[in-house]
Amino acid sequence: MKMKPLFILSLCCLCLQAFGEEYTYRLASPDKNLEVNISVGQKITYSVRHKDRVLLNASPIGLVFLDRTLGADAKVIRKKESSFTEDIQSPHYRVPSFTVTYNELDLKMKGNYGVVFRAYNEGMAYRFYTTMKDSVIVEDEIASFNFPENYTSYMAYSTAGVKSDQYAMAFQNTYTVSTVKEAEADNIAFLPITLDCGDEVKMTLLESDLESYPGMFIEKGNGESCSLKATFARYPKALERFPPRAMTKVVERSDYIAKAAGKRNYPWRIWAVTEKDxxxxxxxxxxxxxxxxxxxxxxxxxxxKVAWEWWNDWGISGVGFKAGINMDTYKHYIDFAAENGIEFVVLDEGWYNPAKGDMLAVIPELNLEELVRYGKSKGVDLILWTVFNVLDEQLEEACRKYSAMGISGFKVDFLDRDDQTAVEMACRIAEMTAKYRLTLDLHGFYKPTGMNRTYPNVINYESVFGMEEMKWSTVDRDMMEYDVTMPYIRMMAGPVDYTPGAMRNAAKRDFKPIYHNPMSQGTRCHQLAAYVVHDSPLTMLADNPTIYRKEQECTDFIVGMPNKGIDETRILQGKLGEFIVTARRTGSAWYVGGMTDWTPRSVTLDFSFLGEGTYDVILFRDGINADRQAEDYVKEAFSVTSTSRKNIWLAPGGGFAMSVVKR
Structure with a gap:
């Protein structure tokens, strides 16, 4: 990363006399389209204007300590105004590097604290910092969001239930679309959330650099106003272990949210502002x-890519051994991965006895060292599933053992919370696994907050309503709508381990949840498109080797679509909640995927994004009967140039995927 200070800004500082001394500061984005107005006095507030519209009215912020509130009766003792350009290297991200420019206002307050505001062309952010000698107890954080209109909101609510600890759940739910005033009064939503401000402008609330502090949730504001406010999990006071996976769960919480060092930065609170979906x-x-x-x-x-056994329930057939968690089964999955150039096989739950909570003891049915050697001989690495607290309790010993054995990384599951101790555990695990050159795929985990930049060995996150939900959800859980909503909202935070690749596909009328032989909602080509649409550096093939071999044409296409070495990512077309068309470039080759909700539609693909020359296209699209038989597809081959256009029909719940390779 290179950070280049460009010049010192001349910001507008207005001294006003009203109800005591109050100062107002104006911070504009580099392109001048976004403006943040900050008021400091009896309280600290900020508002956001985009072009000629106020998107966010004055909204208070603060930190509540035991003895005082940072932000109350605030007095600026120093302001620093700067402008920067950052060149950011981003390994295993949607692009290998990118550049951001922003203007920054650092307001240092009397009382050993301050607030930094930044205005980007893409949005704004702020964070508190403290410079105190002694540690502090943070009782709460003040973050209200007051809107000038009753915006339409897209929020994913806690699934814990109103009578349970709402802060403890897997961060997996579909989006509820309602106005701000109609937000659920007795539930909390996890980030990101999106507000539709009209005229295609949207605001999305996110957070970044979350360390040793609880994550932000959102609840309905007070009264009938168009407002929302932040809420945070209280600090765990007591935890207990529960079967069947020896998971630790919070059974009692304190009356504060964090124990904090006196000198530290707090997380960034972000409003991303977009003019187009x-x-x-x-x-x-x-x-x-x-x-x-x-x-x-x-x-x-x-x-x-990963050959994975849990979703398909170790569902191979036509073999001379009993399928299950045993050597023959895993060697079969390794053979399948090797045949198809798939880099990994996951050993999911069951390779150690989860009830005992000891991941150093492999079950007798498996010789893990032999499996590692077998995989290495065929160019396939192994990833081991485990539970967060189980790994944490044996952290360095487990990392040392399995790194030396040749394991590639861990799929860590069932954190199911983001209070301060959970966030500290996640960072502790990321640091230790990096020391032993092990990667992490984080499941049962809170939304991404940039940990994959700080610890690039974190290569994927769940926190998504992914394919596993199809094993037990009815068609009323509209996966097709979610599939064309999630990429717009959740992927702003980071990559997704959605686990696509179902080869049993069902039209809406035929879908039913089946645990042991699961199917997908929507068409075969919708599944293929996921391998392009999703940001996913580690991507599962969720179905079983037997069915993939029977569907070798689709399997070849899946493994041929890259999810690493991406040079460029573009969204060519789309509308939140309706459809999306994504293009990714590796070298001179492009890969394009599109998917729709249950509404059939035609899209016209304009190839003007291509360079000069002729390109050969392989297209998988919905067949003419895909609205009735969701596995119906057509494979086409043709050539295009940058002046070509192609009309493609998408069935209900349909999609398409193509490779575009320069001749």
Whole structure:
């Protein structure tokens, strides 16, 4: 990363006399389209204007300590105004590097604290910092959001239930679309959330650089006003272990949210502002605002595709052995991966006895060292599933053992919270696994907050309503709508381990949840498109080797679509909640994927994004009967240039995927 100070800004500082001394500061984005107005006096507030519209009315911020509130009766003792350009290296991200420019206002307050505001062309952010000698107890954080209109909101609510600890759940839910005033009064939503401000302008609330502090949730504001406010999990006071996975759960919470060092930075609170829906999936503010790489050399980090057994329930057939968690089954998955150039096989739950909570003891049915050797001989690495607290309790010993054995990384599951101790555990695990050159795929985990920049060995996150939900969800859980909503909102925070690749596909009328032989909602080509649409440096093939071999044409296409070495990502077309068309470039080759909700539609693909010359296209699109038989597809081959156009029909729940390779 290179940070280049450009010049000192001349910001507008207005001294006003009303109800005591109050100062107002104005901070504009480099392109002048975004303006943040900050007021400091009896309280600190900020508002956001985009072009000629106020998007956010004056909204108070603060930190509540035991003895005082930072932000109350605030007095600026120093202001620093700067402008920067940052060149950011982003390994295993949607682009290998990118540049951001921003203007910054640092307001140092009387009382050993301050607030930094930044205005980007893509949005704004602020964070508190403190410079105190002694540690503090943070009782709460003040962050209200007052809107000038009753915006339409897109929020994913806690699934814990109103009578449970709402802060403890897997961060997996579909989006509820309602006005701000209609937000659920008895539930909390996890980030990101999006507000539709009209005229295609949207605001998305995110956070970044979350360390040793609880994550932000959102709840309905007070009264009938158009407002929302932040809420945070209280600090765990007591935890207990629960079967069947020896998971630790919070059974009692304190009356404060964090124990904090006196000198520290607090997380960034971000409003990403987009003028078109196609800007949303490629907004980089969460990554840009995270702390830079702390692990140094990243050349050892390996990403790619994964043959995975849990979703398909070890569902191979036509073999001469009993399928299950045993040597023959895993060697079969390794053979399948090797045949198809798939880099990894995951050993999911069951390779150690989860009830005992000891991941150093492998079950007798498996010889893990032999499996590692077998995989290495065929160019396939192994990833081991485990539970967060189980790994944390044996952290260095487990990392040392399995790194020496040749394991590539861990798929860590069931954190299911983001209070301060959970966030500290995640950072502790990321640091230790990096020391032993192990990668992490984080499941049952809170939304990304930039940890993949700070610890690039974090190569994927769940925190998504992914394919596993199809094993137990009815068609009323509209996966097709979610699939064309999630990339716009959730992917702004970071990559997704959605686990696509179902080869059993169902039209809406035929879908049913089946745990052991699961199917997908929507068409075969919708599944293929996911391998392009999703930011996913580590991507599962969720179905079983038997069915993939029977569907070798689709399998070849899936493994041929790259999810590493991406040079460029563009969203060519789309509308939040309706459809999306994504293009990714590796070298001179392009890969394009599109998907729709349950509404059939035609899209006209304009190839003007191509360079000079002729390109050969392989297209998988919905067949004419895909609305009735969702596995129906057509494979086409043709050539195009940058002046070509192609009309493609998408069935209900449909999609398409293509490779575009320069001749």
């Amino acid at each position: 196609t800007e949303m999936p490629v907004n980089n503010l969460v990554y840009a605002l995270a702390s830079p790489n702390r692990i140094g050399d990243c050349s050892w980090i390996k990403t790619g």
